[in-house]
Amino acid sequence: MYSNKRTISIAIVFMLFFLVFVKFFYLQVIQYETFKDRAINKVVRVLPIEAPRGNILDRSSLNIVVNSKVYDLQVVPYDVNNHFNYKLLNYYVPFDTSEIKEKIKFLNKNTISRKFKPLSIKNKIDQDVIFKIEEQRNHFPGLVVREVFIRDYFYDSNMHMAHILGATKIERYSSENPIFDKIYLNPSRGSGGLERFYNNLLSGINGKEYRLFDAMGMDRGLYMDGIYSQKKPISGANLNLTIDIHLQTYIYDLIKDVVGTVICSNPKNGELLAYVNSPTIDIKKILKGISQSELDSLNSLNGPFLNRAINVYEPGSVIKLPVAIMLLELGVDPYKTYNCDGAYEFKSENQRPKKCWKEGGHGDVNLIDAIVESCNIYFYHSVIDNYNRFYRKKWYSWMDTLGFGKLTGIDLLYEKKAVLSHDMSKSKMLNMVIGQEMRVTPLQVIQMINIIANDGFMFSPHINKDYNSDVRKISLNKKKLNLIKSSMKDAVYLDWGTAKRARLKNSDVMVMGKTGTAQQSGGKSPHAWYAGYMEYKEKKDMVSIVVMLENGGKGGELATDIARKIFNKIIELNTLNGYY
Known part of the structure; x- marks a missing residue:
């Protein structure tokens, strides 16, 4: 009698473990794609969007200073492989290939999170160079191109109005998770010109967008379900000058x-x-x-x-x-x-x-x-x-x-x-x-x-x-x-x-x-x-x-x-x- 009870107990425990295993198999294998998407859609984070600076115009409303784009060139060490054509990239953008190779090798071998963080190759590259690089993109696995705003000047105002306008500079803020890196165009701290004097007017109001991230911090796109509302940036006001x-x-x-x-x-x-x-x-x-x-x-x-x-x-x-x-x-x-x-x-x-x-x-x-x-x-x-x-x-x-x-x-x-x-x-x-x-x-x-x-x-x-x-x-x-x-x-x-x-x-x-x-x-x-x-x-x-x-x-x-x-x-x- 005691032996039968023991056999029944073992059978029940075995069946419970079997059912757990079947359920685990079902969730992890059969329903993998479904629950993977659910998992990555768990985290919603807010990201700031920089407001474009206002333009600067002369007394007749002629543009003197406007916004223009340049590009920062970066690589994610983890994604770089043996097919990366350093020689070709160096043809378009001169840089120290040996130094970059050593950094990538070190980061991949000796770090956990930093291998996923973009590594800078060259900053402030003109658009025509970027177009040529993009045409050869398949030769550069792991390459990242980041858009950066700078000031562009008409009528050579970057020279003869330098003391009036004052210099601006690109400020880069890095975080452990690269998606939260920030790039701002701000007036130089030592500048005494209009860019700094009227910075609050020219800067505008930053916006924000809500994006979905997985546990690894990978961006899964905009969150559009309506719980959070996106806020578009408001461009800075234009500055009208008395200068002819x-x-x-x-x-x-x-x-x-x-x-x-x-x-x-x-x-x-x-x-x-x-x-x-x-x-x-x-x-x-x-x-x-x-x-x-x-x-x-x-x-x-x-x-x-x-x-x-x-x-x-x-x-x-x-x-x-x-x-x-x-x-x-x-x-x-x-x-x-x-x-x-x-x-x-x-x-x-x-x-x-x-x-x-x-x-x-x-x-x-x-x-x-x-x-x-x-x-x-x-x-x-x-x-x-x-x-x-x-x-x-x-x-x-x-x-x-x-x-x-x-x-x-x-x-x-x-x-x-x-x-x-x-x-x-x-x-x-x-x-x-x-x-x-x-x-x-x-x-x-x-x-x-x-x-x-x-x-x-x-x-x-x-x-x-x-x-x-x-x-x-x-x-x-x-x-x-x-x-x-x-x-x-x-x-x-x-x-x-x-x-x-x-x-x-x-x-x-x-x-x-x-x-x-x-x-x-x-x-x-x-x-x-x-x-x-x-x-x-x-x-x-x-x-x-x-x-x-x-x-x-x-x-x-x-x-x-x-x-x-x-x-x-x-x-x-x-x-x-x-x-x-």
């Missing part, structure tokens, strides 16, 4: 062989129509990759990375304009004369005479003459006679009022602040009153010119056309301000005016100007300045210009010649395209 790309390119071609900067502006609203630095850099080449030898060659130039328009320089006689405004507003008689015989002699024998730029002197000069002929002696007398009364107490506040000594507020990063002293000695003031031993930026100078041209209204200089510029009214006596304008006109149209080379033959346009020659130490040539504006007599439309050439000689020569050519180009463009 045709004027910009013209000016760059005009000054690319000298060292300096040119700024053009609309005095009535602070818009910058052109903003050119020379020498410059090629931000497209830097984005796609630059060799050490190319970088060394670039660094051998005279500061190509320097944004000269917002850098500090001695202004030379250009500073006589705000000094003259101060003197007039404080009640100085503009017709009082001082005699200029070429040098100012001090009473003390221990003090060396201070010279005028014109050795023979200008004779008797008043304030208006001193601006027209840029006479230093007049301003030396002015300091000696009025140091305690005006200069010592009023200089700083008036320079500050007219925009010097503080930032202009331009929509670029890293603008230099030219520091002014509050309390200067008389000896130092004798140098500062003619633009020596002090610093300003070319952008501050054009802002001051705009104040004169626009009857005391000050707008923040800006490059974004949709920028709401701050405006401030400086209380200036209109009659006295007109004396300044008249002096600047005479500097151009009188034969003895220092800015006479800016004179135009066009009778519909009036040009005002002031030159500056800032002496430099060490036997170097002086910095050359031209600052002024042109005005259409009937329409009253205006464009201001500042030209600053490092070690460019006298302000009344090359710098003024450049200004004249730019004025003529502006007239030509206005005739074709309408007024700014």
Whole structure:
């Protein structure tokens, strides 16, 4: 009896094991495909989709910067086999085949997960090369081609607008699972241009998509069952600039062989129509990759990375304009004369005479003459006679009022602040009153010119056309301000005016100007300045210009010649395209 019960128990256990085995066989063999699909459809993961950056356009809606594609070339070590044609791939894309082979061999032999992670061969490959590789794809098992967005530039803006736009760079983020690798196009951290300043505007809103993954992390496509909704990316907004790309390119071609900067502006609203630095850099080449030898060659130039328009320089006689405004507003008689015989002699024998730029002197000069002929002696007398009364107490506040000594507020990063002293000695003031031993930026100078041209209204200089510029009214006596304008006109149209080379033959346009020659130490040539504006007599439309050439000689020569050519180009463009 006991033996029968034992036999029955063993039979029951055996039958249970047999049934489990049959079920296991059924699930793992017969129903393999069905349950395999169910297994891989278990995991839903969200992946970010980068929003394309917005385009950058000039004032006439011409594209300056757009998005373009390049490609990263990678291989998955696990999928590479003996049929991979390294020689053929190296023909299309030069790379170190021995190094890649060794890496693939090591990863396949010594790692578990890393053998499934793409290994970089070459980045930023042009599309035409990728097309040729794709035609031979069967020769490259395990090859992965990844699409990458970069910035593309029209009208050579990657050169002449490099300091305005700023560089971008591709940032790659790797994860253990390659499907989660991210590639972003972001402004370079050290860049002070518009790409970084308006990054939030240009970047847009990233999207997301839900995808199915198996346990090995293999992508099984989009999840479309409706539980999760896909979110498309929203492209970044376009950035419309105040820059006239045709004027910009013209000016760059005009000054690319000298060292300096040119700024053009609309005095009535602070818009910058052109903003050119020379020498410059090629931000497209830097984005796609630059060799050490190319970088060394670039660094051998005279500061190509320097944004000269917002850098500090001695202004030379250009500073006589705000000094003259101060003197007039404080009640100085503009017709009082001082005699200029070429040098100012001090009473003390221990003090060396201070010279005028014109050795023979200008004779008797008043304030208006001193601006027209840029006479230093007049301003030396002015300091000696009025140091305690005006200069010592009023200089700083008036320079500050007219925009010097503080930032202009331009929509670029890293603008230099030219520091002014509050309390200067008389000896130092004798140098500062003619633009020596002090610093300003070319952008501050054009802002001051705009104040004169626009009857005391000050707008923040800006490059974004949709920028709401701050405006401030400086209380200036209109009659006295007109004396300044008249002096600047005479500097151009009188034969003895220092800015006479800016004179135009066009009778519909009036040009005002002031030159500056800032002496430099060490036997170097002086910095050359031209600052002024042109005005259409009937329409009253205006464009201001500042030209600053490092070690460019006298302000009344090359710098003024450049200004004249730019004025003529502006007239030509206005005739074709309408007024700014």
